[in-house]
Amino acid sequence: MFDAIVHNVGRVLHGKEDAVRLALLCLVSRGHLLVEDVPGVGKxxxxxxxxxxxxxxxxxxQFTPDLLPSDVTGSSVFDRDSSTFRFRPGAVFTNILLGDEINRASPKTQSALLEAMEERQVTVDGRTHRLPSPFLVIATQNPVEHEGTYPLPESQVDRFLVRLTVGYPDRSSEISMLESHGSLGPDDLEPVADAGDLAFLSELADGVYVAPPLRGYVVDLAVATRNHPAVELGMSPRATIALQTVAKTMAAASGREYVVPDDIRAVAAPVLAHRLVLGAEAELNATSAEEVVADVLHSVPVPAARP
Structure with a gap:
């Protein structure tokens, strides 16, 4: 079922199977997705x-500087017929919310998403409203243009389970895209699963077994990031849980009931890189967070298999 969904999305997003798989891993893991890329690549x-x-x-x-928190979460509107205030839901009341160029909104508007992302609910005028299930935020931001933007605070960046870049397609994929342009769009796709199937996939992923040595391996990776000379702020306990969660979903998507070290290593960069805060010297040397993750994966020994 996982492969069927990936293949169906790939009919529109040519040559980007890795990005599609990461996005689906994020959805099945009940997380949120941050996409950093230039305009026009298919976000x-x-x-x-x-x-x-x-x-x-x-x-x-479309996040803009004049966007208000109530535009995202909703607001209470006075009903003259009943002489009462009624809640009018905002755009956040959906299954998949695309926040385009989220870093162009003010910090006050950005923070309106915090409760929705973490607790799957919205509180307006002292009343709590539950969000639909499943609920996924796909937020995008342009890594090149920074004029007039408000960088996301670390507390909000940490709430994104996965960060990815879509990137440009290769030559053959872009030719295929030109051949099919106009004949098939995202709205033309026939569904191959529904919300019930997605919940079933999530339950399967929850039941994947993680051996004690692999739990120790995840913790060792966390400690290595905290002690790395280029890192000012390493993996938080939430990041440790996130890495194990996505690794379990990766194993389930591969048809296994147990996690192997390759599952953890394969998702380490998309899950961890955006959570690391690099020191000033590392930034001066143009060291990327992905390079730090690769260095940590190289330095921490992988648990040996039992004889």
Whole structure:
């Protein structure tokens, strides 16, 4: 079922199977996705194709400096007929929320998403409203253009389970895209699964076994990031849990009931790189967080298999 969803999304997003798999891993793991890339590479198409393939509702918010928190979460509106205030849901009440260029909104508006992302609920005027299930935020930001933007605070960046870049397609994939352009769009995709199937996949991933040595391996990776000379702020306990969660989903998607070291290593960079805060010297040397993760994976010994 996992491969069927990936293949269906790939009919629109040509040559980006790795990005599609990471996005689906994030959805099955009940997390949120941060996409950092230049305009025009298919970020919106990814969200729409994913929603169409799993028969989910989706909404898009274009984040701008004048966007208000109530535009995201909703607000209470006075009803003259009943002389009472009624809650009018905002765009966040959907299954997949695409927050386009999230770093262009003010910090106050960005923070309106914190409760929704962490607790799957929205509190307005003292009343709590539950969000639909499943709920996934796909937030995008342009890594090149920074004028007029508000960088996401570390507390919000840490709430994104996975960060990925879509990137440009290779030559053959871009030719295929030109051949099929106009004939098949994200809205034209037939669903191959539904919300119930997605919940079933999540339950399967929850039941994947993680051996004690591999739990120790995850903790050793966390400690290595905290002690790395280029890192000012290493993996948090939430990051440790996130790495194990996505590794379990990776194992389930591969048809296994147990995690192997390759599952952890394969998802380490997308899960950890955006959570690391590098020191000033590392930034001066143009050291990337992905390079730090690769260094940590190289330095921490992998648990040996039992004889």
């Amino acid at each position: 919106t198409s990814l969200a729409k194709a994913l929603a169409s393939s799993v028969r989910l509702e989706w909404q898009r918010i």
